[in-house]
Amino acid sequence: MKLSVCIKQVPDVSAPISIKDGTLSQDSDRMVLDAYSASAVEEALVLTEKHGGEVQVVLVGPEKAKETIRKALAMGAASGVHIQVDDISGLDSSAFAEILAAWHKKSEYDAILTGKQSQDTDAGLTGGMLAWSLELPFAANAVGLEFENGSFIVKRQGDSGQEMVELKAPCLITCSNDMNDPRIPSLKGIMQSKRKPVETVTPADLGVDIASLSSDSKTERTGFKEVPGREPGKKFEGEAEEMVSNLMNLLENEAKVL
Amino acid sequence: MSKILVHVATAEGKIKRSSLEVLSYCRKLADDNSLGLEVAVLDIDPARYADTLNNYGPDKIYTIKHPIFNNHLSSPVIDALSALVDKSAPRLVAFASTESTKEVMGALAARHSAAAIPDVASFTINGKTVETERPVMAAKVLSKTSSSSDLVFVSVRSGSYDVAEKPGSAAVEEVAFDFDEGGLKSILKEVISSAGDKVDLSEAEVVVAAGRGIKDEEGRKLIEDLADTLGAAVGASRAVTESGLFPATLQIGQTGKVVSPQLYFAIGISGAIQHVAGMANSKVIVAINKDPDAPIFQYATYGLVGDLFKILPLLTEQIKQVKAD
Ligand SMILES: Cc1cc2nc3c(=O)[nH]c(=O)nc-3n(C[C@H](O)[C@H](O)[C@H](O)COP(=O)(O)OP(=O)(O)OC[C@H]3O[C@@H](n4cnc5c(N)ncnc54)[C@H](O)[C@@H]3O)c2cc1C
Ligand SMILES: Nc1ncnc2c1ncn2[C@@H]1O[C@H](COP(=O)(O)O)[C@@H](O)[C@H]1O
Numbered sequence: 001m002k003l004s005v006c007i008k009q010v011p012d013v014s015a016p017i018s019i020k021d022g023t024l025s026q027d028s029d030r031m032v033l034d035a036y037s038a039s040a041v042e043e044a045l046v047l048t049e050k051h052g053g054e055v056q057v058v059l060v061g062p063e064k065a066k067e068t069i070r071k072a073l074a075m076g077a078a079s080g081v082h083i084q085v086d087d088i089s090g091l092d093s094s095a096f097a098e099i100l101a102a103w104h105k106k107s108e109y110d111a112i113l114t115g116k117q118s119q120d121t122d123a124g125l126t127g128g129m130l131a132w133s134l135e136l137p138f139a140a141n142a143v144g145l146e147f148e149n150g151s152f153i154v155k156r157q158g159d160s161g162q163e164m165v166e167l168k169a170p171c172l173i174t175c176s177n178d179m180n181d182p183r184i185p186s187l188k189g190i191m192q193s194k195r196k197p198v199e200t201v202t203p204a205d206l207g208v209d210i211a212s213l214s215s216d217s218k219t220e221r222t223g224f225k226e227v228p229g230r231e232p233g234k235k236f237e238g239e240a241e242e243m244v245s246n247l248m249n250l251l252e253n254e255a256k257v258l
Numbered sequence: 259m260s261k262i263l264v265h266v267a268t269a270e271g272k273i274k275r276s277s278l279e280v281l282s283y284c285r286k287l288a289d290d291n292s293l294g295l296e297v298a299v300l301d302i303d304p305a306r307y308a309d310t311l312n313n314y315g316p317d318k319i320y321t322i323k324h325p326i327f328n329n330h331l332s333s334p335v336i337d338a339l340s341a342l343v344d345k346s347a348p349r350l351v352a353f354a355s356t357e358s359t360k361e362v363m364g365a366l367a368a369r370h371s372a373a374a375i376p377d378v379a380s381f382t383i384n385g386k387t388v389e390t391e392r393p394v395m396a397a398k399v400l401s402k403t404s405s406s407s408d409l410v411f412v413s414v415r416s417g418s419y420d421v422a423e424k425p426g427s428a429a430v431e432e433v434a435f436d437f438d439e440g441g442l443k444s445i446l447k448e449v450i451s452s453a454g455d456k457v458d459l460s461e462a463e464v465v466v467a468a469g470r471g472i473k474d475e476e477g478r479k480l481i482e483d484l485a486d487t488l489g490a491a492v493g494a495s496r497a498v499t500e501s502g503l504f505p506a507t508l509q510i511g512q513t514g515k516v517v518s519p520q521l522y523f524a525i526g527i528s529g530a531i532q533h534v535a536g537m538a539n540s541k542v543i544v545a546i547n548k549d550p551d552a553p554i555f556q557y558a559t560y561g562l563v564g565d566l567f568k569i570l571p572l573l574t575e576q577i578k579q580v581k582a583d
Contacts, residue, residue: 013396013531024399093364094374116360121394121401122512125374128364137333137443140361143506153447157506159269159357160458161451163330167444177513178499178506218373218407225391225400230538235561237550240568247544247560248576255542255559257464257521258580 001053001147003044004109005077006100006130007037009061009068010120022223033068036115038075038182040175043145044113045076045183051147053110054078060099062086066198073193074185080198083206090214093121097129098213102206104134109170111152116141116174127174138172139165143179261294262287263348265339266311267356268301273310275461276354276416281314283419284352291383293349296320297428298342300327300335308430315426320346322435329446332361334437340369345433348409350388352381355413355516356460363413373405376413377516388412396512397535416460417518417539452505459508462491465519467510467537470497471526471547471566478503480570481525487577493517493537495527511536526566529554546570 015028033041044055057072058081059065069080083099085091104112112134117124124140131138143162144155152167157176167173185193203210234250236243251258262284266277281297288295297316299307304321311319320342326334339362343351351366353359355377367374375381378390379400388410394401459465466485472478485492494504496511510517512532522540527533529545529552537543538557545558546566555561562569 011395013398017395017398019399022402024395094368097364097368119396119512122392122397123376124360125364125367125376128362128366129368129374132365132368138365139444140332141357155450156361157357158330158449159267159460160507161449162507163449164447165331165444166447171443178496178509219375219403219405222389222402222404225402227393227397227400227538230543230557231559233543233555233557233559233561235550235555235558235563237563240564240572243562243564244569244572244576247562247573248580250560251521251542251544252580255521257542258577 001048001051001110002108003048003053003055004104004107004112005037005040005044005055005057005072006112006114006126007041007057007059007068007072008034008115008118009059009065010034010118013119019224019226022225024224031064031068033071034115034119035177036117036119036175039177039179040113040115041072041075041077042180042182043175046180047145047147056081058100058103059083060085060096061088069198070193071185073196073198074189075183076189079196082198082200084200084202085210090217092217092219093123093125094129094218095213097126097133099203099206099208100126100130101133102203102208103201104130106206111169112136112172114172114174116176124174127172131172134172136170136172137167138174139167140174142173142175145173145179261296261346261348262350262352263296263298263343263346264316265298265351265353266307267354267358268299268307269458271306273307274354274356274458275421276356276414278314278421279416279419280352280354280414281311281316282422285315285424287383294318296346296348298339298346300324300338302328305430305432312426312428313423315424316428319428319430321430321432323432324435324437326437326439330358330449331442331444331446332365333442333444336362336365336369337437338435339366341435342433343370343409350383351409351411353411353413355415359413363411367411370409372409372411373407374411375403375405377415378412379415379418381412381414393535396531397538398531415516415539417516452507459491459493459510460515460517462517462519464488464490464521465493465510465517465540466490466523466525467493467495467527468498468504468525469495469527472498472503474503477526477567480567480574484523484570484574484577487574487581495533524554524558525570527554528552529557
């Protein structure tokens with residue numbers, strides 16, 4: 001089985017951030033493997049460990065993103081593809097999907113796995129867009145995945161309850177981080193990752209004109225804003241009885257929500 | 259005249275509140291910009307919603323009737339909505355951001371070479387441009403994202419707008435839909451639902467949410483007692499869906515659902531940004547936590563610093579009394 005996992009490099013969202021004149025500035029320029037992509041890598045590794053085959057990871061991003069590819073290789077992926085784009089600031093999910101589609105049109109796989117959304121933008125579009133371009137059956141928000149008789153059985157989280165969907169290979173699955181706990185690379189894994197093959201290609205190699213992709217981008221980010229703050233609240237400490245009666249009084253008479 | 263098309267989601271014979279929020283706001287947006295407003299409903303029996311929809315003043319109601327929509331599969335929804343987008347030829351398609359919408363939006367936008375802006379907290383039309391604000395970086399900041407494409411899809415977080423009626427009497431147009439089930443490359447095998455799925459979390463007026471602090475079955479019982487007493491939906495942090503104490507459907511936050519109830523109880527929840535991302539829009543937030551420095555207190559309208567195992571039985575008892583009076 002050959003599984004292709006699309007992985008994204010994202011800023012560390014836990015680092016403090018501030019906004020100056022509509023632009024975002026982060027205390028740290030640390031970049032990490034997107035948590036949802038990491039769950040997709042983990043799930044692909046588990047499947048190939050069970051059924052044989054290998055995992056390839058594919059990333060669109062600048063030179064610095066190589067470290068993220070290495071991270072996935074250290075987890076156990078066999079090889080990496082780095083579609084190098086130095087300035088990704090003008091690219092949205094639709095642009096990434098177009099580049100990823102161009103690569104996958106020339107490649108072979110039984111399934112493509114992506115994150116159900118990315119940790120920094122929460123867009124959740126790339127998977128569906130990619131599936132559409134490649135005419136693949138797909139399921140989003142997977143929390144479980146099995147392979148049986150040439151089909152992938154996806155357990156997906158729906159609005160209420162979970163749905164078991166069977167997809168004939170080749171297909172595309174977008175993964176939730178509720179699926180698994182991504183493994184931490186071992187020292188051995190890290191050593192081995194250095195010798196694993198990473199193919200670097202440019203969008204031009206794939207027939208994609210990156211300049212027009214940026215300038216014709218369908219969406220534009222015009223700035224950032226603070227999230228409106230909440231009114232400061234009231235905090236109680238002390239005996240449980242007293243706190244509860246204070247709370248009851250406020251819920252009934254101030255907030256009027258009971 | 260150019261139009262806005264709103265797709266309304268239905269569940270168990272009702273239109274979802276989050277869809278009515280979007281529809282209500284779009285009526286206003288359409289009026290302000292001299293646009294038409296059309297609504298699309300896909301269901302096994304869509305005609306039953308016509309009266310409800312007409313309370314919100316659409317200019318036209320498109321329906322597609324097909325039993326396949328009971329099957330939770332994305333490809334028939336994509337085909338049907340696509341047909342309606344072709345028919346209505348809107349400039350803006352708006353949805354409530356449900357899990358089902360999240361599954362189809364990317365593919366739909368790609369199919370129509372349209373722009374897609376998901377999960378917005380607000381949106382408006384300014385001349386040729388659709389302008390939105392959406393939470394990013396685990397909802398720590400809002401990104402202003404806009405599009406001047408000829409066709410734009412937006413999905414809207416629940417609780418972003420109020421439901422407001424504006425009665426009208428639009429005609430219903432049933433659109434034929436030939437769906438070749440034999441050609442399906444995906445098959446729904448089973449729907450697994452659990453007890454907690456009964457109350458729709460994203461629609462609930464009151465949510466009682468549990469975190470790691472509830473520890474075990476005993477804590478879970480206290481949560482369920484409080485929720486039953488209040489007639490509330492139960493929600494959960496990732497810590498307790500991961501541990502299996504609550505089903506994953508109940509998770510609230512960045513990975514889980516966005517809720518916007520009138521009253522939210524965060525019990526034994528620390529208030530990690532990824533959790534807050536899903537509940538910060540709640541009107542009144544009550545936090546119960548034994549750690550006075552827990553970040554959840556920064557969001558709480560009313561915070562109780564103490565042991566939930568002592569506080570919850572008392573609280574449930576007092577609420578029972580109020581409800582009995
Ligand atoms: C990409 C990503 C997505 C995520 N998505 C989500 C999401 O959608 N939803 C979500 O919830 N999390 C999500 N998380 C996880 C999140 O970061 C936190 O780990 C999680 O929310 C913690 O859950 P908790 O508050 O229940 O547990 P903890 O952080 O362990 O907090 C437990 C709290 O209980 C209190 N407590 C303990 N005992 C008692 C007692 N007897 N009485 C009163 N208080 C007590 C403690 O003081 C503590 O504050 C995500 C993480 C990542 C990386
Ligand atoms: N630049 C990229 N390179 C590789 N994969 C990506 C890239 N951007 C997005 N993806 C994949 O698409 C998923 C969803 O992204 P998004 O649509 O941006 O929320 C991510 O979790 C990744 O799996």
